[in-house]
Amino acid sequence: MTNASLGAGGNAALARTPRWRQRLSDWTPRLVLAPSLIASFVYVFLFTFWTLYISLSNSTLLPTYAFVGIKHYYELWSNKRWEIAYGNLFFFSGIYVVLALAVGLALAIAIDQRVRFESFWRTIFLYPLAVSFVVTGVVWKWIYSPDAGIEFLMRSLGWTDFTFRLTTDRDAAIYAIIATGVWQSSGFAMALFLAGLRSVDPDLIKAAQIDGASRIRIYRKVILPSIAPIFIAVAVVLLQFAIKTFDLVVALTGGGPGISTTFPANYVYDLMFQRGEIAIGAAAAIMMLAALAVVLVPYALWTNWRSRREAASHV
C-alpha cells in the first residue's frame, strides 16, 4: 500500500466515523492498558497490604481478620530461628556481593585484554545464569558431598586424611552457599562490567597513555572510576538476589545442618506452609520487603538525582 492510498482511505474513514467511535478510539490506549494495570496494581499494592494486614491479624493456619497489632513482629524478632536467618542473610550478603563483584571484575578485565575467542570465554562464564538455582544447588551439593565429591576425589588421589565437608558442617555450610552463589552470579557481574569497560571514552584512555600512565594506573585512575555507577548497579542487583535467596538454599543444604543455613525466605515458607503460622510468616515476608526497600529506595533516589544532575549539566 502506498502512502497516498493509506492517507486517502484514512481521511475518508475519519469523515465517516461517528462521534462515539471517535471517542472510543481516543480511549483505546487506556482501555488496552487497563487489564494489565489492574493486574499489576492488585499484585503490587493489594497483595502487599493484604500480607501486611495478615501480619497484623491473629491468623494461624488460616487467615482470620481479627486485628492484634504488631504482636507477631515482636514474636518474630524474639525468635531464635529468625535471628539465625537474618544473621545468615547479613553474613551471606556481605561476602557474596563483594566476591561476586571481585570475580566478575577480574574476569571482565581479563577478557578486556584483547583475548582470543572472547565469546567462547563469555559463554562459559555466563551459562550458570541460564540454569535454575535448583539445578545449581543439587549439582553442587553432590560435588561438596564427602562420600562422592571433592573429599572423595582428593582421598582417592592419595591424600587420605583430606577433609572437605562444607554442607555437613554447621558452621561451614554457609560458605557452601556463598561459593555456589558466587559461581552462579559472577558471570552476570562480568557481563555488565565488560559492557561498561567497552563504553569508556577511548580518547580518555589515549590521553592517559600519551601521558605515560601504566596500564594498571590507567585502570585505577581512568577506567574504574568511570564505571563506578555500573559497580553500584550490579551491587544493588546482587543484594536483591541475596535478600531473595531461597531455592539455592533449599536445593543445596535444605536450611541445614539443623537450622544453621536458614534464610529469611526459607523461614517465611516454613512458617506459612509447614507450621501454619501464617501471621508470623507474613510478618517475616514484610520484613523481607522492608530489607529490599532499604536497598532499593536509596538507589532509586540516587539514580534519579544523578540523571537530573546530568541533564542540568548538559543544558
Next chain:
Amino acid sequence: MSETTFDAAFAAQARVENRRYILGRIGVYAFLGFFAFIYLLPLFVIVANSFRNLPEITQNGLIALPRSFSLKAWPQAWAHYCVSGTCEGIRRNFYNSLSMTIPATIVSTMLGAINGYVLSKWRFRGSETLFTCMMLGVFMPGQIALLPWAYILGALNLSNSVYGLILVHCVQGLSFTTLFCRNYYVSIPDDLIKAARIDGAGFWRIFFKIVLPISPPILIVTVIWQFTGIWNEYLFGVVFTGGRQQPVTAALVALSTSQMNAHPYDVGSAAVLIGAIPPLLIYFLGGKYFVRGLTQGAIK
C-alpha cells in the same frame, strides 16, 4: 658510539617489554582457564555421570573421568524412577513445566508489547506515574504474594493446577515484559507514529504495521527472559502445586531430598540434566539476546 649504546639499551628495553607482554598473556589465559575449569566442572560432572553406570560412580566418585558407558539412566530418569510412591520419572513434571512456561511466556510477552507500545507512544496524563507503579512489581519478593495468591487461586478453583501457575507467572511477568518493550519502543521516532496518524492509521494499525515489524529483537529478548525465568522458578511451583502437578524444579528438589540417601547419582544426573536442558539450549542458541535481556533487566 653513543648511538650504538642507545640502540642496545633500546633493544634490551624492548626485550624486557616483550617478555613482560608474553608473561602477561600467559597470566591472562591461565586466569581465564582456571575460572573456566571451575565454571565447567559442574556441567562436566552432571553430563558425564548421566552416562556412567552406578557401580563405577560409587567406586570412582562423582568427579572422575568416565570409565564406563551406559544409557540406562536416561530412560530411568525420564519415565521410571520413584518419588514418594509414584514411579513415573520426571516426564510428567517436564510436561507440566512446558505447558506452564509456553503459554505464560507468550501471553506475558504479548501483553508487555502492547503495554510498552501504549506507555511509550500513546502517553496520556499520568501514564508515566502508572508505569513507575507497574515497575514496582519487578522488585516485589515472591513471598509477599504467596498468601494472596493462595487465596485467589483457591477462589478461582485453580490451586494445584498448571493453569494457576500460568496465571501467577503472567501477572508476575507483566512488569518485566512491559519494561523491556517500553524501553525499546521509546527509541522509535515519534515522527514516524505521528505521520501514520496523520495518514489516518489508528491505534491497532500503527501497532501491527509499524511497531510490530520492528519488534523482533526485543520480542526475542523478552521471550528468552520469560522462558528461562518461568522454567527455572521454584517458589510458586512448590507452594501452589503438589506431586504430579509440580513443575520440574520442584520435582528435582523432591528427587534430590528423598532419594539421595540411596545416592542413585546416575539417574539423578540425567533427571537434573533433563530439567536444565531447555534453558541451556535457549542460552546456547540465543546467547546474544540472553545477555542483552540480562543487562537491560538489571540496569533499567
